Amino acid sequence: MEEASLEIQIKTLPSSPGVYQYYDKSGKLLYVGKAKNLKKRVGSYFTKSHDSHRIRVLVKKIKKIKHIVVETETDALLLENNLIKKHQPRFNVMLKDDKTYPWICIKNERFPRIFLTRNLIKDGSEYYGPYTSVKTVNALLDLIRGLYPLRTCNYDLAKEKIDNGKYKVCLEYHLENCKGPCEDLQSEEEYMENLTAIRQIVKGNFKDSLHRFRQQMMEYADNMQFEDAQRIKDKIVILEKYQAKSTVVNPNISNVDVFSIISDEAFGYVNFLQLSYGSIVRSHTIEMKKKLQESDKELLELAIVEIRQRFNSKSKEIYTPFKVDVGEELKITVPKLGDKKKIVDLSLRNAKYYRQERFKQIKIIDPDRHVNRLMGQMKKDLRLPEEPRHIECFDNSNIQGTNPVAACVVFRDGKPSKKEYRKFNIKTVEGPNDFASMEEVVYRRYKRLLEEEQPLPQLVIVDGGKGQLSSGLKALDQLNIRGQVTIIGIAKRLEEIYYPGDSIPLYLDKKSETLKVIQHLRNEAHRFGITFHRQKRSKSAIDTELNTIPGIGEKTVVELLKNFRSVKRISKATKEELSEIIGDSRATKVYNFYLSKKEK
CATH class of the missing domain: 1.10.150.20 (5' to 3' exonuclease, C-terminal subdomain)
Structure with a gap:
């Protein structure tokens, strides 16, 4: 049977929630998406004019649309996530993570052992986690072993085997790390009571254990057993110290997942904090590669479903920096102030630090990716028609009207290209006139490049506000290249960037990478110009x-x-x-x- 046209495929889609799949002419899966209304969502791909080149490429390749209708939005989210993980379509956000995370296992056996594992075996054992750090698991296990003596051997402690005297206590018993259940020196009831308390500690609830230890300490003290009372007191101190260290938020905030996102042109970084009894019991950040200029909202929704599945989260409430649609079963809170807002800010700070660390690693491991991302970010921040791979910056050094000179520095891929720096002696201007000097050097620089048939830069920066920008613009007009290069002016305060014909400046974030590159450019131009000016003054003094x-x-x-x-x-x-x-x-x-x- 011949494939129906795309128009007919779209018209026959239902208006219910579901998941849609786009295939190319060879039957390869290109993209998986979710929708509240399948017909509206899929139709929007073919009726809108898209800014993104990748979306335009995707739409051209689509030859077949499949869909799966589901009951609710939550089902759509889960199904979309599972299909993306299974097929990893070319145009979907990449959320790859092949790591196996550690768990704490309470083994399904008589006198259960408790230990770290990376393998989940379905034998009725209890698993807590996964944890994002082995250090965290080991610290928790050390705390538990310090508080409650547990066996570490792998003997089968069946009642009949113990009754028959099959086992003998080992060194751990003599070191008081184990109470010897293998020789029936500890009852199963007492052992399981300890295990109940351990389950609470693993969940972040220290209250029950502290209450139990304080009771024991008082009983020992009342019976004049002061050494035993001191031993229990030491345990209370250890537990209180651990609790104080882990409790970083309001103890009333319990069983909550916190998500935040920070993104740039190519990637999103989502941080997840899991809170239990006022303690952060888990922190994890993932990197998501954008494919179709996805919004922060779309990325965060996808990440929330994936992370909660991966870490087996059962929390009924989540905190986010903005409203998200992840199903009706979850309570979504967008805090505006107080402790809840602080915890979202903390999550955001974790995402930012992770992004900074990734940048540092990428600079070393994959410099091309770093440059491509930076160029994309500068293009977006400075509203440029193309990436500024070649930038030139001009600076006048005209101190007290003597020896007027100017400098032009060249950056390629965001880095100085010092062999291309150029010095200029001002020839046509008498006296200190910054505007006329700027016009002269910009004109001379690009007249020379045109004569030598050299490529023009994508971005020209002049050091100064609207006056210097107008002078540079005049020079470009005289050479008829105004439309071929973008020219901007930087005011003295650096955050202000002026564009031709716009009296209101653009303000860049003080921490942005784009501003750092511009600062580097202007500092280099200033340094190079001043050095040349000093050389000229020294020469004239010697003359x-x-x-x-x-x-x-x-x-x-x-x-x-x-x-x-x-x-x-x-x-x-x-x-x-x-x-x-x-x-x-x-x-x-x-x-x-x-x-x-x-x-x-």
């Missing part, structure tokens, strides 16, 4: 009457000026003072030169 003295070269002049600081002091110096610096022969020539001037 004095000392150069007219027969037999005195430039090195001698520099040496004299370095020591005497001025020509006037040199002229007043004695022959002996001059000799100490430049020797008798040259000192005589300099001394006689000024002596003859005095006699005149």
